[in-house]
Amino acid sequence: xxxYQKLEQHTKKLSRIHxxxxxxxxxxxxxxxxGGNTARSEAMAELALIHHExxxxxxxxxxxxxxxxxxxxxxxxxxxxxxxxxxxKDNVLPAxxxxxxxxxxxxxxxxxxxxxxxxxxxxFSQNLEKVVQLAREEAQIRADATGLSRYNAMLDLYxxxxxxxxxxxIFGQVKTWLPSLIQEVQAQQSHDEVLTPKGPxxxxxxxxxxxxxxxxxxxxxxHGRLDVSTHPxxxxxxxxxxxxxxxDEDDFTSALMGVIxxxxxxxxxxxxxxxxxxxxxxxxxxMGIHESQSLFFEMQLSRSKPFIEIxxxxxxxxxxxxxxxxxxxxxxxxxxxxxxxxYIRVDADEVTYPAHIILRYEIERDLIxxxxxxxxxxxxxxxxxxxxxxxxxxxNFTDGCMQDIHWTDGSFGYFPSYTLGAMYxxxxxxxxxxxxxxxxxxxxxxxxxxxxxxxxHIWKKASFLSTEDILREATGETLNPxxxxxxxxxxxxxx
Amino acid sequence: xxxYQKLEQHTKKLSRIHxxxxxxxxxxxxxxxxGGNTARSEAMAELALIHHExxxxxxxxxxxxxxxxxxxxxxxxxxxxxxxxxxxKDNVLPAxxxxxxxxxxxxxxxxxxxxxxxxxxxxFSQNLEKVVQLAREEAQIRADATGLSRYNAMLDLYxxxxxxxxxxxIFGQVKTWLPSLIQEVQAQQSHDEVLTPKGPxxxxxxxxxxxxxxxxxxxxxxHGRLDVSTHPxxxxxxxxxxxxxxxDEDDFTSALMGVIxxxxxxxxxxxxxxxxxxxxxxxxxxMGIHESQSLFFEMQLSRSKPFIEIxxxxxxxxxxxxxxxxxxxxxxxxxxxxxxxxYIRVDADEVTYPAHIILRYEIERDLIxxxxxxxxxxxxxxxxxxxxxxxxxxxNFTDGCMQDIHWTDGSFGYFPSYTLGAMYxxxxxxxxxxxxxxxxxxxxxxxxxxxxxxxxHIWKKASFLSTEDILREATGETLNPxxxxxxxxxxxxxx
Ligand SMILES: [Zn+2]
Ligand SMILES: [Zn+2]
Numbered sequence: 001x002x003x004y005q006k007l008e009q010h011t012k013k014l015s016r017i018h019x020x021x022x023x024x025x026x027x028x029x030x031x032x033x034x035g036g037n038t039a040r041s042e043a044m045a046e047l048a049l050i051h052h053e054x055x056x057x058x059x060x061x062x063x064x065x066x067x068x069x070x071x072x073x074x075x076x077x078x079x080x081x082x083x084x085x086x087x088x089k090d091n092v093l094p095a096x097x098x099x100x101x102x103x104x105x106x107x108x109x110x111x112x113x114x115x116x117x118x119x120x121x122x123x124f125s126q127n128l129e130k131v132v133q134l135a136r137e138e139a140q141i142r143a144d145a146t147g148l149s150r151y152n153a154m155l156d157l158y159x160x161x162x163x164x165x166x167x168x169x170i171f172g173q174v175k176t177w178l179p180s181l182i183q184e185v186q187a188q189q190s191h192d193e194v195l196t197p198k199g200p201x202x203x204x205x206x207x208x209x210x211x212x213x214x215x216x217x218x219x220x221x222x223h224g225r226l227d228v229s230t231h232p233x234x235x236x237x238x239x240x241x242x243x244x245x246x247x248d249e250d251d252f253t254s255a256l257m258g259v260i261x262x263x264x265x266x267x268x269x270x271x272x273x274x275x276x277x278x279x280x281x282x283x284x285x286x287m288g289i290h291e292s293q294s295l296f297f298e299m300q301l302s303r304s305k306p307f308i309e310i311x312x313x314x315x316x317x318x319x320x321x322x323x324x325x326x327x328x329x330x331x332x333x334x335x336x337x338x339x340x341x342x343y344i345r346v347d348a349d350e351v352t353y354p355a356h357i358i359l360r361y362e363i364e365r366d367l368i369x370x371x372x373x374x375x376x377x378x379x380x381x382x383x384x385x386x387x388x389x390x391x392x393x394x395x396n397f398t399d400g401c402m403q404d405i406h407w408t409d410g411s412f413g414y415f416p417s418y419t420l421g422a423m424y425x426x427x428x429x430x431x432x433x434x435x436x437x438x439x440x441x442x443x444x445x446x447x448x449x450x451x452x453x454x455x456x457h458i459w460k461k462a463s464f465l466s467t468e469d470i471l472r473e474a475t476g477e478t479l480n481p482x483x484x485x486x487x488x489x490x491x492x493x494x495x
Numbered sequence: 496x497x498x499y500q501k502l503e504q505h506t507k508k509l510s511r512i513h514x515x516x517x518x519x520x521x522x523x524x525x526x527x528x529x530g531g532n533t534a535r536s537e538a539m540a541e542l543a544l545i546h547h548e549x550x551x552x553x554x555x556x557x558x559x560x561x562x563x564x565x566x567x568x569x570x571x572x573x574x575x576x577x578x579x580x581x582x583x584k585d586n587v588l589p590a591x592x593x594x595x596x597x598x599x600x601x602x603x604x605x606x607x608x609x610x611x612x613x614x615x616x617x618x619f620s621q622n623l624e625k626v627v628q629l630a631r632e633e634a635q636i637r638a639d640a641t642g643l644s645r646y647n648a649m650l651d652l653y654x655x656x657x658x659x660x661x662x663x664x665i666f667g668q669v670k671t672w673l674p675s676l677i678q679e680v681q682a683q684q685s686h687d688e689v690l691t692p693k694g695p696x697x698x699x700x701x702x703x704x705x706x707x708x709x710x711x712x713x714x715x716x717x718h719g720r721l722d723v724s725t726h727p728x729x730x731x732x733x734x735x736x737x738x739x740x741x742x743d744e745d746d747f748t749s750a751l752m753g754v755i756x757x758x759x760x761x762x763x764x765x766x767x768x769x770x771x772x773x774x775x776x777x778x779x780x781x782m783g784i785h786e787s788q789s790l791f792f793e794m795q796l797s798r799s800k801p802f803i804e805i806x807x808x809x810x811x812x813x814x815x816x817x818x819x820x821x822x823x824x825x826x827x828x829x830x831x832x833x834x835x836x837x838y839i840r841v842d843a844d845e846v847t848y849p850a851h852i853i854l855r856y857e858i859e860r861d862l863i864x865x866x867x868x869x870x871x872x873x874x875x876x877x878x879x880x881x882x883x884x885x886x887x888x889x890x891n892f893t894d895g896c897m898q899d900i901h902w903t904d905g906s907f908g909y910f911p912s913y914t915l916g917a918m919y920x921x922x923x924x925x926x927x928x929x930x931x932x933x934x935x936x937x938x939x940x941x942x943x944x945x946x947x948x949x950x951x952h953i954w955k956k957a958s959f960l961s962t963e964d965i966l967r968e969a970t971g972e973t974l975n976p977x978x979x980x981x982x983x984x985x986x987x988x989x990x
Binding site for chain 1: 508511512514515516518519522526527528529530531533534535537538539541542545715716717718719720731732734735772
């Protein structure tokens with residue numbers, strides 16, 4: 001057996017352990033009764049330990065060295081490179097730091113649940129300082145290992161190849177036009193009369209609608225399921241993708257748009273190249289590309305007028321509301337593209353969302369690089385919210401810097417993926433429109449050419465190409481935020 | 496750390512791996528979409544391998560030896576003994592034999608699916624011969640390791656301490672009265688006019704009824720769930736018990752009685768002593784005792800007249816059939832206690848079921864001991880079916896010796912557990928009746944004292960006592976099949 005083959009065997013083993021861990025995590029969120037949690041968490045930790053021991057085995061360094069000297073096909077070379085990238089990521093942090101991060105993050109998040117309600121920044125910030133301290137240690141170790149700056153080393157975990165220099169430039173551009181665009185859109189929309197659909201919308205009927213839409217969007221039910229959980233997610237494994245939603249009987253659009261979003265994630269997973277699924281090279285390229293697929297489905301596709309022409313009648317039918325004017329296509333278009341600055345990121349619309357991300361990016365970048373401290377966050381938050389969205393969060397920590405919990409598990413570097421994803425999605429759609437009349441295809445209920453394009457240019461590419469090369473191959477250029485601006489202007493100003 | 500503590504830590508690790516395997520097995524049967532199966536099976540096999548490697552580690556022999564010399568509490572001594580029993584069971588078979596068994600069994604079962612339909616004994620028997628050959632090898636190895644006879648060594652896996660000498664005596668007694676009892680019951684029942692409830696009984700309503708009964712029977716939904724699968728089972732782990740059923744819209748009683756049966760298994764699991772759950776001593780004593788709990792719930796409790804007085808009105812209500820005479824208490828009592836010899840074991844009633852088990856026991860015992868060969872089975876099957884139940888299976892392999900698939904996975908020695916369980920259940924009920932008026936408690940809807948008795952005498956005993964000692968402690972004597980006879984006579988002849 002060659003060393004490359006040994007590494008493949010080893011990686012397959014890790015992939016299988018990950019499979020069981022993914023299914024049990026899904027179960028924990030979607031099916032497990034409360035009383036099962038303690039034993040389950042212990043069992044999951046044991047499996048994580050087994051995974052860790054295998055993935056950090058001492059002999060692997062030699063295997064990689066020897067495999068690199070072997071004669072390999074072009075695909076195998078890329079696969080080996082991705083296995084090695086994964087191995088390095090898994091091996092660079094000392095075990096104590098991983099444990100410290102996990103404990104400190106859990107403690108911070110647990111306390112946050114009541115501290116947020118009490119608007120108690122003072123106590124929360126003490127925990128967050130420890131989280132940031134550990135995140136800086138992690139960033140330093142990753143920086144030393146990669147030769148990148150501290151924050152860039154963190155970014156590289158979620159969007160390999162991306163740097164804060166590039167993001168600064170891109171987000172810097174967005175900042176020049178976004179605040180005024182938001183104001184213009186609001187001024188224009190102030191003349192619209194929009195009806196808010198009024199519940200109750202029974203969960204069972206929402207589920208029927210969700211399953212129908214998933215199937216129209218090509219979700220493969222022989223390789224996946226839809227279930228319910230408190231926090232919607234896309235989990236499982238590519239051969240068995242588990243997406244979840246939560247039905248709000250007062251507002252069916254939240255579950256519906258959520259399901260469409262997760263279906264985008266799911267189709268990417270289901271579309272990955274079958275023969276490489278056990279290997280890093282066969283997995284999703286990055287968090288940004290993942291989000292580009294969910295946002296392509298949710299924003300580019302499903303909030304478009306031609307698609308709402310499909311959605312609205314289905315909703316009227318499933319809820320037996322043929323004469324409900326709030327469910328007319330015209331009103332649903334207005335309702336689905338309503339723009340309104342708000343404090344809470346996860347409730348934000350497509351136009352204001354990037355403002356939330358830019359704010360978080362600028363703060364976390366400077367936190368990790370040591371240019372600011374935790375104590376500086378509230379003032380910065382208030383200043384940026386005011387500047388980007390015209391909303392002050394002075395003294396309001398609950399709806400300000402205490403609303404998100406992403407940082408407590410040390411995921412610094414993750415936030416930009418959301419807006420990078422939105423930009424990739426707009427750029428993909430623009431390229432697709434050059435090749436086919438997307439709106440007509442939707443009107444003809446012929447979505448297959450759209451999915452085929454994504455499958456060919458993104459899903460089947462998995463991690464064989466870098467993010468930049470995926471963009472270049474699919475759209476003819478690297479990331480160009482103009483497409484995103486163009487999309488927003490077209491959808492929100494010229495309708 | 497003492498060696499006993501090391502063994503506890505090791506055993507906990509095995510228990511946690513088992514936890515994930517149990518949840519993923521449940522998922523595979525109850526939730527997994529078809530397309531997930533290949534990757535899932537590979538992942539499960541990987542976890543089984545990890546479990547096997549851990550449980551057969553070379554250093555364990557020394558650990559056990561040293562732990563046995565340590566100063567231990569009485570409970571720890573029993574726990575150590577049970578850990579060792581488990582370790583020996585896991586270690587005695589050579590890896591190739593385990594693999595051979597698995598491959599040969601899968602092949603035999605897979606071919607059986609079509610061979611059974613085609614009544615093709617000739618080809619099936621060739622596969623079965625290989626299965627029996629491997630089972631004999633296994634039995635010989637286990638016999639050498641335990642000093643028991645070959646079949647007794649297999650029995651010991653499912654009902655530790657049980658021997659074919661004891662079973663021969665007990666089943667021998669049953670054979671003296673069962674065939675004539677069956678005839679008497681049939682003669683007496685021939686005068687009854689019984690209505691068969693006619694469907695459709697919608698699955699949703701059956702589910703509502705099932706959940707209601709489970710909760711009346713004390714199933715703890717914070718530590719378990721009810722779902723649907725093709726073959727009903729009780730799975731999961733004691734802190735999170737997953738039972739399943741299958742709804743037949745033509746016959747609600749099959750799912751209902753199935754759910755009650757699995758609830759009996761589940762309550763045993765949920766009632767095991769919390770602080771010992773990770774260790775063999777904290778687990779169910781035996782398959783026979785496990786079945787005694789499911790049959791206590793299903794047969795002793797739920798087919799009793801006072802319980803049907805609860806069930807029947809609930810059924811009428813949930814199906815909105817207040818005037819359906821087939822759902823009257825009187826008719827439900829007759830319907831639930833109908834006795835009719837048939838070919839198929841899994842469809843058999845309480846009275847004829849033991850005949851099916853005795854037949855299988857006598858054949859598998861002689862097969863394993865080498866007194867008969869596979870080629871002898873059809874003739875023996877026909878002879879015994881005719882003798883015990885008055886039904887000939889000559890030339891009818893499909894409904895004769897090809898109906899069951901238990902033997903293909905090498906589970907020789909398992910069949911007696913079913914009837915031993917029925918006997919234990921009857922003996923437990925008789926003892927309970929000496930302490931409390933069970934029928935009155937049921938009529939008063941006060942089942943708690945019944946559950947408390949089972950909890951105290953069986954569930955909390957886990958594997959701290961042998962099966963014999965559980966019986967002795969709970970009922971004052973060892974297995975006495977007279978209670979089972981008495982139960983059948985009381986229920987089926989003197990009503
Ligand atoms: Zn997403
Ligand atoms: Zn059972």
